[in-house]
Amino acid sequence: MGGMAKKPPVGDPVQDAPRVSAPKKAAAGLPAVGHTVAAAGAQMGARRATLTLLKVNQKDGFDCPGCAWPEPEHRHTFEFCENGAKAVAEEATLRRVTPDFFAEHPVADLARRSGYWLGQQGRITQPMYLAEGAERYEAVPWERAFELVADELGALDSPDEAVFYTSGRTSNEAAFLFQLFAREFGTNNLPDCSNMCHESSGSALTETLGVGKGSVLLEDLYQAELIIVAGQNPGTNHPRMLSALEKAKQGGATIVTVNPLPEAGLERFRNPQKASGLAGGGTVLTDLFLPVRLGGDQALFRALGRLLIEADAVDRDFIAEHTHGFAEYQAAALAADWDEVLRATGLDRADIDRLDALVRKAKSVVVCWAMGLTQHKHAVPTIREVVNFLLLRGNVGRPGAGVCPVRGHSNVQGDRTMGIFERPPAAFLDALRDEFGFEPPRQHGLDVVRAIRALRDGEAKVFFAMGGNFVAASPDTAVTEAAMRQARLTVHVSTKLNRSHVVTGARALILPTLGRTEKDRQAGGEQFVSVEDSMGMVHASRGGLAPASPQLLSEPAIVSRLARAVFGDRSRVPWADFEQDYDLIRDRISRVVPGFGDFNAKVRRPGGFTLPHAPRDSRTFPTATGKANFTAAPLEYPQVPEGRLLLQTLRSHDQYNTTIYGLDDRYRGIKGGRRVVLVHPGDAAAAGLRDGDYADLVSEWTDGSERRADGFRVVHYPTPRGCAAAYYPETNVLIPLDHTADTSNTPAAKSVVIRLEVADPTRR
Numbered sequence: 001m002g003g004m005a006k007k008p009p010v011g012d013p014v015q016d017a018p019r020v021s022a023p024k025k026a027a028a029g030l031p032a033v034g035h036t037v038a039a040a041g042a043q044m045g046a047r048r049a050t051l052t053l054l055k056v057n058q059k060d061g062f063d064c065p066g067c068a069w070p071e072p073e074h075r076h077t078f079e080f081c082e083n084g085a086k087a088v089a090e091e092a093t094l095r096r097v098t099p100d101f102f103a104e105h106p107v108a109d110l111a112r113r114s115g116y117w118l119g120q121q122g123r124i125t126q127p128m129y130l131a132e133g134a135e136r137y138e139a140v141p142w143e144r145a146f147e148l149v150a151d152e153l154g155a156l157d158s159p160d161e162a163v164f165y166t167s168g169r170t171s172n173e174a175a176f177l178f179q180l181f182a183r184e185f186g187t188n189n190l191p192d193c194s195n196m197c198h199e200s201s202g203s204a205l206t207e208t209l210g211v212g213k214g215s216v217l218l219e220d221l222y223q224a225e226l227i228i229v230a231g232q233n234p235g236t237n238h239p240r241m242l243s244a245l246e247k248a249k250q251g252g253a254t255i256v257t258v259n260p261l262p263e264a265g266l267e268r269f270r271n272p273q274k275a276s277g278l279a280g281g282g283t284v285l286t287d288l289f290l291p292v293r294l295g296g297d298q299a300l301f302r303a304l305g306r307l308l309i310e311a312d313a314v315d316r317d318f319i320a321e322h323t324h325g326f327a328e329y330q331a332a333a334l335a336a337d338w339d340e341v342l343r344a345t346g347l348d349r350a351d352i353d354r355l356d357a358l359v360r361k362a363k364s365v366v367v368c369w370a371m372g373l374t375q376h377k378h379a380v381p382t383i384r385e386v387v388n389f390l391l392l393r394g395n396v397g398r399p400g401a402g403v404c405p406v407r408g409h410s411n412v413q414g415d416r417t418m419g420i421f422e423r424p425p426a427a428f429l430d431a432l433r434d435e436f437g438f439e440p441p442r443q444h445g446l447d448v449v450r451a452i453r454a455l456r457d458g459e460a461k462v463f464f465a466m467g468g469n470f471v472a473a474s475p476d477t478a479v480t481e482a483a484m485r486q487a488r489l490t491v492h493v494s495t496k497l498n499r500s501h502v503v504t505g506a507r508a509l510i511l512p513t514l515g516r517t518e519k520d521r522q523a524g525g526e527q528f529v530s531v532e533d534s535m536g537m538v539h540a541s542r543g544g545l546a547p548a549s550p551q552l553l554s555e556p557a558i559v560s561r562l563a564r565a566v567f568g569d570r571s572r573v574p575w576a577d578f579e580q581d582y583d584l585i586r587d588r589i590s591r592v593v594p595g596f597g598d599f600n601a602k603v604r605r606p607g608g609f610t611l612p613h614a615p616r617d618s619r620t621f622p623t624a625t626g627k628a629n630f631t632a633a634p635l636e637y638p639q640v641p642e643g644r645l646l647l648q649t650l651r652s653h654d655q656y657n658t659t660i661y662g663l664d665d666r667y668r669g670i671k672g673g674r675r676v677v678l679v680h681p682g683d684a685a686a687a688g689l690r691d692g693d694y695a696d697l698v699s700e701w702t703d704g705s706e707r708r709a710d711g712f713r714v715v716h717y718p719t720p721r722g723c724a725a726a727y728y729p730e731t732n733v734l735i736p737l738d739h740t741a742d743t744s745n746t747p748a749a750k751s752v753v754i755r756l757e758v759a760d761p762t763r764r
């Protein structure tokens, strides 16, 4: 297997001819274990795969580069899941992208390849430079690469003409240095993947509870009597969460799923860590499934609020003591119109009454959510409505209860904590100033969508990305790609090849870096980094593998050397020291970032430590009013014209965001292709289509413009009338840059009005 493992696929294997069978009713179990070993073995060989996977999420190992779900206190030998193993295999692959590869493939050729093909080529081994007008990337020494960036940054009229993007795999140490560098350079232009992800949760929670993070720990989930999972597909995206839900269930919890799609993992779960789960029928997780219409959640939670208030089933003492704004909210809830609620949610009144009964019976309630709530035009009021609902019965700040936004990338939450944010609080900037002796910029910077506009309009000229795949992950692909081509220089710190390396500014650099799985040796000895999971727990991560190439630099080393190239001896920050010994970075973090006192000692404790969270720890709410805020927003839900559908763009089981692992979506019964559109049979028929036909997706906008994505196989699927689903990133072409959530400015990727057109077979 080892020899074969090194070979990437020849040619571009994307033959989009999806084969379809009935969706699965259960997730994980024996089939998943088989897929895990196969996926890892194909890229790494069996021995390396086994040795590496045994170190995932162990106390002496590395943090899984998959999702941000926390590790339990009592770990299994295999504390990872099928999709975590795929993430590890992608990184620990034996395939390599060398300078010879770039000599063989001009950029124009690479730009015609699929994202899947690009990613399958393997790990990048050397810094590569695309000179102005050149057809190919060429190897460049590190020092020269940093000079090139320093020259372009030095030529800008203002520091605000540079954009510094971060994806969510970056460690706390690297993220802290990256934001420090940007601010010493003089800008808050620090957009990150959060802008496209849980920004709506952060906005809503900061305003209402005072902390933009989840308020529950794993222990709370185990103790909860009722868990509502809304807008999330953990079977694919957070598989280890299913073990936690199973444990909660065994402790007596009731689980309610709110989702326009019946997702296999939530229905039934076969725990691969238990003998009974491997072969047996598994645990039924969902007790009540509410097939809500896309965007109907605000109406659902408002309706629950109305029912609780009418029945006086609310916690009057908690409301009086800890909250603000109840009277206005009460008026809005009592005014909720049932016809409108049923139209918005697409649910039966009886279903809502069933959920209401469960809520009233439960002494403690947790609501979990992900992109199904955050990527809507009215995402922020929707999440505020979740908070209203929980506040009514005092379900915040006590055991077994609270808000649980389930974060995506494995350190996306930590990156924010470290100051990767375009709108940093003044107190954070003050602390940076006091620690480092320079005055950080105070003016707010650009988020993802605004950064694209600035690039498009020539207001930003250098784009530097710490990880990620900006052009493929962002909306409005054509607009975003054109914007990127306007830049004078684009730079990507990356592990693997992706679309953002081939749609470039006038000049481009690829700076290859170490991944989580790899040993990080510096002048000061072997280093480790740290991450924060979705529940605010911080712990160490240590890779064990030899680096993919001797030429790789760690992310902290890259920032440190970049800073030295840009600032020379003008800086008062000891950049060179940081590269040698990450304890010195952590010392600084402990003095700048609240909750990190004694960081170096605490991060060395087995299992790490939990960050303070005022609402969770002491029912104090650091909001503007000093209390938890009820909010009374007008009820909103998407308005879809006659004959049109609302499209959500989501993930298949075989992808990690823009990284495509394979062409199957096993649980949904899709094999061998990604261009599928899941629709209700009645909606397909209304468009003159049957299951198996091909349709073009055409999005329509109020300004009269249209965008198209051609050739999607129609799949009859159990989703409410009027709703459709197709995979991202293929569908990003359909979403205009301006179609974003109010307040958070997150692209509304789950709410795209489309029509289905019978596909023109000549265009397929």
Ligand SMILES: Nc1nc2c(c(=O)[nH]1)N[C@H]1C(S)=C(S)[C@@H](COP(=O)(O)OP(=O)(O)OC[C@H]3O[C@@H](n4cnc5c(=O)[nH]c(N)nc54)[C@H](O)[C@@H]3O)O[C@H]1N2
Pocket: 066, 067, 068, 083, 197, 230, 231, 232, 233, 234, 236, 237, 238, 258, 259, 260, 261, 263, 292, 293, 294, 295, 296, 297, 370, 371, 372, 373, 407, 408, 409, 648, 649, 650, 651, 652, 653, 655, 656, 657, 658, 750
């Ligand atoms: N294997 C794997 N793991 C991942 C990722 C990955 O790509 N692959 N990505 C990571 C990242 S960055 C993130 S942010 C998370 C994403 O995790 P998820 O949010 O689970 O990812 P999506 O595929 O976008 O799924 C959205 C879910 O919400 C539902 N939904 C859509 N719209 C609505 C709505 O209006 N109301 C309700 N109630 N439900 C709705 C969809 O049917 C779907 O089940 O996963 C992380 N983990």
Ligand SMILES: Nc1nc2c(c(=O)[nH]1)N[C@H]1C(S)=C(S)[C@@H](COP(=O)(O)OP(=O)(O)OC[C@H]3O[C@@H](n4cnc5c(=O)[nH]c(N)nc54)[C@H](O)[C@@H]3O)O[C@H]1N2
Pocket: 167, 168, 169, 170, 193, 194, 196, 197, 198, 371, 375, 408, 409, 466, 467, 468, 469, 470, 473, 474, 475, 493, 494, 495, 496, 497, 498, 513, 514, 515, 516, 555, 649, 650, 651, 656, 657, 658, 659, 728, 729, 731, 732, 735, 749
């Ligand atoms: N239509 C639509 N668009 C969406 C979404 C959606 O649901 N629908 N979801 C949004 C969400 S939630 C998110 S989070 C974004 C994701 O946006 P990004 O985070 O920008 O995208 P990824 O695909 O996760 O980035 C993958 C790349 O990261 C690099 N990489 C991997 N590991 C490392 C590492 O350790 N270090 C470094 N430096 N680089 C590494 C590899 O080169 C890889 O190609 O997409 C958003 N876009």
Ligand SMILES: [Mo]
Pocket: 193, 196, 197, 198, 407, 408, 409
């Ligand atoms: Mo995300």
